[in-house]
Amino acid sequence: MYKDPFKEYIKESEPTKRDKGYAWHTAIGLQAVDGLKTSDYLVHTAVRNIEGEISFEEANALLQTYYEKNPARDVSDRTEEADKVSARIAALLSERAFSFTPNEYLSIHRKLFAGIYSHAGRIRDYNITKKEWVLNGATVLYGSATELRATLDYDFSEEKKFSYKNLSMDEIIHHLAVFVSRLWQIHVFGEGNTRTTAVFFIKYLRTLGFDAANDIFAENAWYFRNSLVRANYNDLKNGIHETTEYLEVFLRNLLLDEKHPLHNRTLHISGALKETKNPYIEMKKPDIDEIKADIENMFQTKTANHILKLCEAFPGQTIFGRSDVMNAIDIKSSRASDLLREMAEHGIIESVTGHGKGKYRFRQQER
Secondary structure (H helix, E strand, O other): OOOOOOOOOOOOOOOHHHHHHHHHHHHHHHHHOOOOOHHHHHHHHHHHHOOEEEEEEHHHHHHHHHHHHHOOOOOOOOOHHHHHHHHHHHHHOOOOOOOOOOHHHHHHHHHHOOOOOOOOOOOOOOOOOOHHHHHHOOOOOOOOOHHHHHHHHHHHHHHHHOOOOOOHHHHHHHHHHHHHHHHHHHHHOOOOOOHHHHHHHHHHHHHHHOOOOOOHHHOOOOHHHHHHOOOOEEEEEHHHHOOHHHHHHHHHHHHHHOOOOOOHHHHHHOHOOOOOOOOOOHHHOOOOOOOOOOOOOOOOOOHHHHHHHHHEEEEOOEEEOOHHHHHHHHOOOOHHHHHHHHHHHOOOEEOOOOOOOEEEEOOOOOO
């Protein structure tokens, strides 16, 4: 009787609704690391894919056609990027094919950003800095352009040699945090590093036996990025040391289904901006007038806390106005107007045209 020698090498089956739902939720949530938001059309397309009406290839084709017919009117509108990259991330997360190599890492970037960035899949040939809110405007020291490939190869080779045998789960979490923070710090690409690193890391975690199929990345993408920043920044004269503690908390929620709170304000290098143990401290001390460190060391604590809440509510380049501010931090209309004026005067936000009067966003960070 003839036996098919290729029977065991079956084609990867179509992912389930659960898997596709997770992939889309994560893909859309990851756009927050660059302050991007997807369109209603993308959500509609995602639902059709999850329901099995269209494939990932058809979803990408529909998006391509949609934006050919509906090009962005404003060069600052990055919705097309958010939509297309989300669809590509969802497709990559829904397939199991993966190899732990530098070329795989470069390939993921190329697949995500082809036709969006001219440098898709290419190692940058220039040095970069980026002002970070969580560092009060300072920057992480990213990899030198002349050493990027060598550094990337070294980190991969060291991880390949590393053995997780006999390690406790705490030790495993710590090592994974160190690995992904170092990979991200290289910042191999001119743009799109965090999204590429997240996709690669999720797929790598699967090879280690972790499911990682929950909402942690989708709902805490900005926290993930800020924790990577804190894992790669030192300011010793001010008592600030690089630490993976925040990243480890994120990973414990992701991999062990623990429920640690993930608040971006707790990552800020200024201790005055950390979450207080007593949420009613301002009510107990309404007359406090001590000026403490805030985003620019120029605002009172209460104002700084308002700004931090807005940073969480409207990350990156999200557009917002007075009514949005009122809802986000529960203040009166007059105070919301004053707060927006103060933030604009100090260069924290900038006005946005083409979206109605009185619309703002946090200033575009350097990349």
